[in-house]
Structures are given as C-alpha cells and as structure tokens.
Amino acid sequence: MAVPLLCLIASLAACSAKKPEATKLPAPATVENAKKESELATIKLTPQAEKRLRIETVSVATRAVAEPLELSGEIVMPPGQTFAVTAPLAGTLQLPESNLAQGLAATDATALPANPITPAIGVYVRKGQPLFHLTPFLAPERDLRAQLERDAATSTERVAAARQRVQRTSALAEEKAGSQRAVEDAQAELALAEAELKTARQRLQRPGNATLASDFDVTVTAPISGVIQKLNANAGQPVTSGAPLLEIVSLATLWVRVPVYVGDLPRVARQQAARIHNLNQPDGAVRLARPVNAPPSADATAATADLYFALANHNNALRPGERVGVTLATRTSSEGIVIPWASVLHDIQGATWVYEQTAPQTYVRRAVEVRYVTDGLAVLARAPANGAKIVTTGAFELFGTEFGVGK
Structure with missing residues (x-):
C-alpha cells in the first residue's frame, strides 16, 4: 500500500513543476516609420499659390472603355522593297570621282562622312547617288559619230544632186523641152533632201553635247534610297552587259x-x-x-x-x-474607372500616385493601380471613390512641393 502511494505523490510533484519557457524567435522583418495611406502628407496651398500653379482637376468617373x-x-x-542594279553595257567599273562622302551608315541617314566611300554591304545610299562609272570595252559613241558623219555627207551629196536636177528640169521647161510636172517633182525631191540633211546635222551635234562624247563612260546611280544588302561587283572589275552589280533594299x-x-x-x-x-x-x-x-x-x-x-x-x-x-x-469594351493619364505620377520605386483635392486648396496623394492606358486615359484597378477630384494640370508641381523641390 505504501509503494502505490509514493508513486502517486511523485507523479503529482512532477505535474506541478514549472515548464521551461519557449525560446522567442526574432521577427523575420521589421517596418520602421510605417505610415498608413491615410496619414500621408497633406498639401495646403494659399489661393495665390494655387492660382500661380494653374491647378486643374477632373472627377473620377466610371465609363465604358475599349479593351486594348x-x-x-x-x-x-515587306515584299518588293529590293531593287537590283545591273550594268547597262559591257565595260570596266570605276569609282566616280564625284562620289564624295555620300555613303552613310545604315544607322544614321542624316550625317555625311568626311571621306569618299566604296559601295559596300550595309552602306546607306541616296536616290540618284553615283555608285560606279562604267567605261565600255569599245567606245560605241565613236562608231556612232562616224556613222552620223557618213549620213550627213550622203545627205549633202543628195542635196547637191537634187539641186542640179531642179536646174536641169527648169531649163528644159523654159525651152519647152520638158514638162512643168518634172520641175515640181525635182523641187519636191530637193526639199526632202534638204530636210534629211538638216536632221543628219542635228544628230551629228548631239553626241558632242553629251557626256559620253567627252569622257566615254556611263554613270551608274542608285535607283532608290536605301541600304546595300548585296554586292556583286567591285571597282576595277570588268562586267558584261546586264550583269548584276548590287542590290539596294529600301x-x-x-x-x-x-x-x-x-x-x-x-x-x-x-x-x-x-x-x-x-x-x-x-x-x-x-x-x-x-x-x-x-x-x-x-x-x-x-x-x-x-x-x-x-x-x-x-x-x-x-x-x-x-x-x-x-x-x-x-x-470589346468594359466598364472601368478612368482618369487622364497625365494625372498619374511615378515615384522612384515605380509606384503610381495621384493627387486628390479633399478641400479647397487642400491636396492629398493617393496610391492607384493602373490596369492599362488607352487613348490618353488610364483605366484603374485601384482608385479613389467615384466623384473624387483628381489633379490633372499641376500634379508634378504638387509632387515637387511635397518633397521640397517645387515652386
């Protein structure tokens, strides 16, 4: 009987002993100087300051807006923007002397380089800019001049023969040995021969006024403004007629x-x-x-x-x-709370804010959450209550005033 009693007393003593206190763990994070949104700074302006800042407000409204x-x-x-430049005739390519720094880097189409350039892939060229001078293997203009001179001499001889015929038929008609019709035919033939001679002389003068007659080359120019994306020939290289020289993409x-x-x-x-x-x-x-x-x-x-x-x-x-x-x-469109996008401000952390006018000359900064922007309007997911007056013009000045950099 004594042993069970001792066990009961021992168990009661153990239950009555104080348990050790649990060790308190440190908080994972602490917030210092925490402020509720309702405790943000309130800006109060004098009537003169509000007038000087030209503050304008708009009421928060709910309206149907398109969902972008x-x-x-x-x-x-796009297709059809590439143009191929080919050789107009067989010859040797040379860089044009007048091609002074008209080539541009593809990233800058406004600045002119200071030194002459050679057409190369990635170079920007303007429409009409000389790319190559092509010197023909045979000077076709010399053969043309010889042919025109021969045509002019033939026309001259034909005119002389027609004049003699007119004189002969006229003399026969005066002596009643010929008809007047023969005289008219001879005069018509003379007029036709003189017209052909005039045309031959004009053709002979044209090559003398052309560039080909002086330097005997052809200038290959850029058909469009764009970037050279493919180069098939270089200066000093002989090419055949119709050979591809380069490709320009607009x-x-x-x-x-x-x-x-x-x-x-x-x-x-x-x-x-x-x-x-x-x-x-x-x-x-x-x-x-x-x-x-x-x-x-x-x-x-x-x-x-x-x-x-x-x-x-x-x-x-x-x-x-x-x-x-x-x-x-x-x-599609949906109902959304909208304010002008110009009313929304961003702080250094990227948060979005607006200024609400709570009383005359009194403004409070409110946090907002922008869903999307469309046509100059910010559609808000989190916003002040409908009807609240939000500052549009002067919001940046109020933001600077609150943080000490305003007017």
Whole structure:
C-alpha cells in the first residue's frame, strides 16, 4: 500500500513543476516609420499659390472603355522593297570621282562622312547617288559619230544632186523641152533632201553635247534610297552587259508582324491602326502602323495567326528582326474607372500616385493601380471613390512641393 502511494505523490510533484519557457524567435522583418495611406502628407496651398500653379482637376468617373490587346511584334521586310542594279553595257567599273562622302551608315541617314566611300554591304545610299562609272570595252559613241558623219555627207551629196536636177528640169521647161510636172517633182525631191540633211546635222551635234562624247563612260546611280544588302561587283572589275552589280533594299517603310492567339482574332479591330512602341519604353513615343494585306501565315504550335501592319521608318530608327511592343484595338469594351493619364505620377520605386483635392486648396496623394492606358486615359484597378477630384494640370508641381523641390 505504501509503494502505490509514493508513486502517486511523485507523479503529482512532477505535474506541478514549472515548464521551461519557449525560446522567442526574432521577427523575420521589421517596418520602421510605417505610415498608413491615410496619414500621408497633406498639401495646403494659399489661393495665390494655387492660382500661380494653374491647378486643374477632373472627377473620377466610371465609363465604358475599349479593351486594348497588348502584344509583341517583329519588324520584317515587306515584299518588293529590293531593287537590283545591273550594268547597262559591257565595260570596266570605276569609282566616280564625284562620289564624295555620300555613303552613310545604315544607322544614321542624316550625317555625311568626311571621306569618299566604296559601295559596300550595309552602306546607306541616296536616290540618284553615283555608285560606279562604267567605261565600255569599245567606245560605241565613236562608231556612232562616224556613222552620223557618213549620213550627213550622203545627205549633202543628195542635196547637191537634187539641186542640179531642179536646174536641169527648169531649163528644159523654159525651152519647152520638158514638162512643168518634172520641175515640181525635182523641187519636191530637193526639199526632202534638204530636210534629211538638216536632221543628219542635228544628230551629228548631239553626241558632242553629251557626256559620253567627252569622257566615254556611263554613270551608274542608285535607283532608290536605301541600304546595300548585296554586292556583286567591285571597282576595277570588268562586267558584261546586264550583269548584276548590287542590290539596294529600301527601309523607308517596314512591316510589323504580330502573332495573335487565334482565340483573340475575332475581337481584334483589324481595320484600325496599331500602336507601336519600344519594348523598353512602353510609355514612350508611340508610332501608328496601318493594317496591310499580306500572304497568310500562322504558327500551329503556338496556335497563333499573323497580322501585318505598315510602319514608316523615319531616319532608319528600326531594323528588320527587331522586337517591338504592339497595342491592338479591339471590338470589346468594359466598364472601368478612368482618369487622364497625365494625372498619374511615378515615384522612384515605380509606384503610381495621384493627387486628390479633399478641400479647397487642400491636396492629398493617393496610391492607384493602373490596369492599362488607352487613348490618353488610364483605366484603374485601384482608385479613389467615384466623384473624387483628381489633379490633372499641376500634379508634378504638387509632387515637387511635397518633397521640397517645387515652386
């Protein structure tokens, strides 16, 4: 009886003993100087300051807006933009002496190099720029001059013979030994011979006024402005008539190939222009590209079909193969909270903000979340309440005022 009692007492003593305290783990993160959005700085302006900043506001509204389709595209060469330059006749190619620094790098079509250049792949040329001088193997203009001189001498002799015939028929007619009709025929033949002589002399003068008669070569010029993409001949090389010399591709207009998921094709407004921007500058300069008809192409693996748009390429800013961002208009629309895109500000962390007017001359910065931008309007996923007055003109000045760099 004593042993069970001792065991019970021991177990009660063990239960009544204090358990050791658990070790507290450090917090994974701490937030210092945390502020709620409702505790952000409030800017109060004097009436004079508000007038000087010319602050304008607009009310937050909900409206139906088109849903754009954000995709990426590829710059491609349109068909028919390549032109071949061939030799007009057989001869030897030479660099033209007047070809002074008219070739340009493909990336800069405005600056002129200081030294003469040789046509080469990747060099930009302008329409009408001399590319080569072609010296014929045989000077055809010399043979032509000899032939024209021979024609002129023949016409001269024919005129002299016609004049003698007129004199003879006239004398016979005066002596009543010939007819008046014979005189008229002789005069008509003289007039025709004189006309042929005049024409022969004019033909003889033309080669003397032409370039070919002085330097005996032909200037091969660029038919279009563009970049040399293929070179088949060099200076000092003999070529045959019709031989290809080089190929020039025009980069004035390029196409944008946009792969679109086949499920999205029905809602794309294909007749509207596409908005093109650089991938690293989605909010930067936007170019408009018009839709064009092109041979159908698709990717069965990705379940996409291609749409094509023509884009003006000023100063050769874009290159074939470059990737760009594309915004396509759609036929679908939805209700969304919209404000002018000019009202949205970005801080150094990339967060988006707007300034709300809560009272006369009183403004508070509010955080917003932008879903997308279309036609100068920002469609918001997170925004102040409907009817709130958002600053449009003067928002940047208020941002500078809040952080100490404003007016």
